[in-house]
Amino acid sequence: MSTSTIHDIGYRHYDGRRNGRAYVLRSLYVHNLRAAFGLGRPARAKVMPFLLAAIMLLPAAGSVAAFAFTKEPDALFRYASYAVIMQVIVAIFLATQAPVLASREIRFHVIPLYFSRPVGHLDFVLAKGAAMASALFALMAVPVTVLYVGGLVAKMPDSGEQVLKWLGALVGCVLFALVLAAIGMVVAAFTPRRGFGVAAVIAVYMVSAAFVGAVQGIAEAQTNFTLQGWAGLFTPFNLVDIVQVRLLGAQSSSAGVPSGIEGGIVALALCAVIVLGSIAVLYRRFRKAGLS
Amino acid sequence: MPIIATQGLTMRFARVTALDDLSVAVEPGVVGLVGANGAGKSTLIKILLGLLPPTSGTATVLGLDIAREGLRIRESVGFMPEYECLPPDVSATEFVVHMARMCGLPPTAARERAADTLRHVGLYEERYRPIGGYSTGMRQRVKLAQALVHDPKLVFLDEPTNGLDPAGRDEMLDLIRRIGAEFGISVLVTSHLLGELERVCDHVVIIDGGKLLRSQAVEAYTTESGVLTVEVDDGRDTLGQHLHDQGVTVHPEGRFLVVDIAGEQTYDLIRDGVADLGLRLIRMEQRRHHIEEVFQAGPAGPAGPPAPAGAVQPGAVQPGAVQQGAPR
Numbered sequence: 001m002s003t004s005t006i007h008d009i010g011y012r013h014y015d016g017r018r019n020g021r022a023y024v025l026r027s028l029y030v031h032n033l034r035a036a037f038g039l040g041r042p043a044r045a046k047v048m049p050f051l052l053a054a055i056m057l058l059p060a061a062g063s064v065a066a067f068a069f070t071k072e073p074d075a076l077f078r079y080a081s082y083a084v085i086m087q088v089i090v091a092i093f094l095a096t097q098a099p100v101l102a103s104r105e106i107r108f109h110v111i112p113l114y115f116s117r118p119v120g121h122l123d124f125v126l127a128k129g130a131a132m133a134s135a136l137f138a139l140m141a142v143p144v145t146v147l148y149v150g151g152l153v154a155k156m157p158d159s160g161e162q163v164l165k166w167l168g169a170l171v172g173c174v175l176f177a178l179v180l181a182a183i184g185m186v187v188a189a190f191t192p193r194r195g196f197g198v199a200a201v202i203a204v205y206m207v208s209a210a211f212v213g214a215v216q217g218i219a220e221a222q223t224n225f226t227l228q229g230w231a232g233l234f235t236p237f238n239l240v241d242i243v244q245v246r247l248l249g250a251q252s253s254s255a256g257v258p259s260g261i262e263g264g265i266v267a268l269a270l271c272a273v274i275v276l277g278s279i280a281v282l283y284r285r286f287r288k289a290g291l292s
Numbered sequence: 293m294p295i296i297a298t299q300g301l302t303m304r305f306a307r308v309t310a311l312d313d314l315s316v317a318v319e320p321g322v323v324g325l326v327g328a329n330g331a332g333k334s335t336l337i338k339i340l341l342g343l344l345p346p347t348s349g350t351a352t353v354l355g356l357d358i359a360r361e362g363l364r365i366r367e368s369v370g371f372m373p374e375y376e377c378l379p380p381d382v383s384a385t386e387f388v389v390h391m392a393r394m395c396g397l398p399p400t401a402a403r404e405r406a407a408d409t410l411r412h413v414g415l416y417e418e419r420y421r422p423i424g425g426y427s428t429g430m431r432q433r434v435k436l437a438q439a440l441v442h443d444p445k446l447v448f449l450d451e452p453t454n455g456l457d458p459a460g461r462d463e464m465l466d467l468i469r470r471i472g473a474e475f476g477i478s479v480l481v482t483s484h485l486l487g488e489l490e491r492v493c494d495h496v497v498i499i500d501g502g503k504l505l506r507s508q509a510v511e512a513y514t515t516e517s518g519v520l521t522v523e524v525d526d527g528r529d530t531l532g533q534h535l536h537d538q539g540v541t542v543h544p545e546g547r548f549l550v551v552d553i554a555g556e557q558t559y560d561l562i563r564d565g566v567a568d569l570g571l572r573l574i575r576m577e578q579r580r581h582h583i584e585e586v587f588q589a590g591p592a593g594p595a596g597p598p599a600p601a602g603a604v605q606p607g608a609v610q611p612g613a614v615q616q617g618a619p620r
Contacts (some may be wrong), residue, residue, distance in 0.1 A: 011412060011475040014405055014443035018367070018396040027393040041381050042422060109377045113438060116341050116371035117394045118363050291343060 025123045032131030035104075036097050045100075052093045053139055056086055060143035064150025076151050079169030080241075080250035083140045083176050087237045090180065091205040093139055094132075098184035099197030101132050102282070106289045107192045115290035125282045132185055136177035144169050168248040176240045179271050182278035183236060189285045208235040216255045229258030233270055242267035293355055295320050295446055295478045296340060301349035303335055303502070310335040311346070312502040318480075322472035324489030324496040324510075325482040332502040333482040334374060337448045340480075341371060354445055367395070370439030374450040374482075377435060380424030384415055384434045387423065388441050395442035402441075409437045412475075413467060429460040436467065440477070447471065449481040453488060465492050490514070519579050522549040522562060525572040534565045550579070 031040075037053075038045035060082065066075040083090060105111055114124055148166040156162055184201050191197040212235040219228035232238035232254055244250040245257045246264025257263065294317040303311040310332040327333050338344040340353050342362025351358045353365045378387065385406055392402035410419050413433040418426070423434060432452060439447050452468065453461045469492045472479050483489050489496055490510060498505040506513075524531055532549050535542045538561055541552040551558060559576075566573045 012408065013476070014397070014401065016401050017398055018442075019398060020396060023398075024394055024396055027390075031390055031393075040386055045381060104379060108379045109373070109375055110379055112343075112373055113371070113377055113391060114394060115343055116366055116369075117391070117442075118367045118396065119394055120363075291338065 021118070021120070021123065024119055025127055028119070028124065028127035029131050029134075032101050032128050033134055035100055036131055036135035038100075048096045049093065049135075052089055052096075053142075055089050056139055056143050057146060059086065060146045060150075064147060064154065067151060067156070068154040071154075073156065076156065077147055078251060078253070079144050079147055079166050080172050080244050080248070081253035082144050082147065082169070083173060084237050084241050084253040086140075086143075090136065090140060090176070090237075091202065094136065094180050094184040095198045095201035095205070097135060098132060098181070098188040098201055099191070099194045101128050102185045102188035103192050103194065103197050106189065106286075107194070109289075109292065111286060111289040112292070115287075121283055121287050121290070122279075124286055125279055129181055129185060129279060129282065132181035133174075133177040136180055137173055140173040140176060141170055144173060165250075168244070168250060171248055172240065172244040172250065175243055175271060176237070178275050179236050179240055182275045186278045186281050186285075189282055205236070209237070211235075212238060213255065219256070225256070226258070228256035229263060230256075232256040232258070233267060239267055239270060243271065294318055294352075296323070296351070296353055296480065298336075298340075298351040299349055301336075301339065301351055302347045303332070303339060303344070304347045310502050311339070311499075313349070314499065314502065314504050315349075316497055316504055316507045318495055318497065318507070320478045321494035322468065322479045322481065322492055324493035325480055325499065326484065326486055326489055326496060327482075327499040328484055331484075331499050333499065334450055335502075336499070337371070337450055337480070337482070340448070341366060341369065368445045370442065370444040370447040370477075372435045372439040372447065372449045372452060374454060376431070378423045378431060381422050383422055384410060384419040384426075384430075384437070387434065388437050391438040392441040397442055405441050405443070406437070409441045410434075412440070413437045414463070428455045429457075429463075432456060432460070432464060436464075440471070440475075444477060446478045446480065449479060451482055451484075453483065453485070461488070468492050514580050517579050518553050520551045520553055520558070520562070520576055521545075521579050522551055522576045523547060523574040524549075524566065525574060527569060527571045530569055531562075531565055531571060534569060535561060538565070553578075 034040050037049045038047070060077065063075060063077045067073070077085065105114075115121065144166070148162065151162060152159065183204065187200050187204050188197040191200045212231050215231045216228045219225070219231065229242075232242055238254040238256065241250075241252065241254040242257050243264050245252045245254075246261055247268060258266070297317040299315050301311050301314040303309070314332075314336070325333050325336070335344070339346050340351060340358060342353075342358045342365050345359065354368055356365045358365065382390075388406040388410060389402050392405050393399065397405060410416075410433075413436050415430060415433050415437065418430065423431065426434070432455075436449070436452065439449070449468065453464050456464055465488060468479055468481055471477050472492075472494070481489065481493070486496075490513070493510055495507070495509050496513060497507045522531070528544065528547065528549060532542050532544055535549075535551065540554065540558060540561055543550045551562065553559075562576060563573075
């Protein structure tokens, strides 16, 4: 029997494969998506995202159960309205997790380590934005799918129509995810302290919702329904709901929706401006952080 | 081929000129970059990484142009910043694996290289704990590991000994020497402490106010100077007076006498003087220069004309300057 010894084989050079830009981009995306749910972090980082994800699922599950017992189609939430009904939970998720992705690495000066490697500035921003949007999409699309599958299992009539409504709602979820991620990431990227970041994102959501709510209330009292509809453009959930109602054929779940197809087109254009604008702002923000 | 070459590199910010017409070329090996705080060391590294375009001038790193081939430079160099740059809530392993993947290493290779590199820098079981609980010395090791994990050809180490205690400092310097000698990776290491770099570097570049002060192999800084240190048991002043009377230039310095060497006869005069006065000679040795003198020579020579900083030559050190250098 031989005695085992530890051999110090010294430094070994790496002459294996080095993958290109696509691999780096994918790795960065996966890393950030994991971070959005606290994976690869201590347990306390996982509490908030998974708790919120569970809260998102509860009403959907309850609704499916109610439908299965009563066979009353109204017992099942409308797919497209689920994100709007649960918007407070979605906003809290955005507020707690956007700082994790957008400001944590700025605060701890990790950014220069990326840009001293073969990582492009635009790739970096796109990977982070896509990871945040994907996390939000999963948060909203999973309960919507639970509703759909539950309805299917419990024999919801008009299954062909349900598929279309479900797919329309998923498109709506993509749009919600993109717009919310864009707003949340920008706000968080300019508030390096995490606590402030959470507060700032919540504040932007609350203030815009309250302001628009007030304007819509006054407009409704004055029977000015045009103003009531257009005011909806200025708060994220109502904005995307306008697109859902006018372009994806959903029923309205918001206080005000401008009439006609052009309302939907304006809302969609505004969504695109928000997303592209946030990419431009984040690009500059991270580029600056990379040089500090 | 020089690993780093700059031609007329200038970097101006709104109010300060960080680099002023810097032209320097260094060969592979461990290269020290010395300068006071604000001398432009970190700015130079950012420019060489291709992150900051210089106001004017050109540079190449590993033969690649910083303006056109920045991406290829960043593929083959590593960078350890001066400041804290580690997220506190992930483990060293997780972090270094992630950084390896950011250089394009496939998942398995990234994990293997991360484990290897962390072992080489001296992090063992603690590498599975979150970085937030690490000591400064351990953090510096993680920062070094992330710079080495993708097996670069050149690493930029910005003030790697900052904040370390003397023992940690020695270990870090030893690691830097091993990176150059055993790992075969060229190193550009910055510091504001010359004594440190004298121990690990092959070549030292000194910049001051963004200007090149000196770029030389370490031996050139530490060549023999034109002075002798003489130590006698008692009667230092008697010997000094005796030598002075015979026309020898001599200064007292602590317990020693510092004697300018005028020629072969200087040695004889000292020997005879000691014998005539019946003193006990403890030592007589030719003094070597220290890199520090480059800084002391300019402002500290009240006797000589204040030499322009760039024109200081080894061997031209004023006696007054030597007098200020502590005996080593």
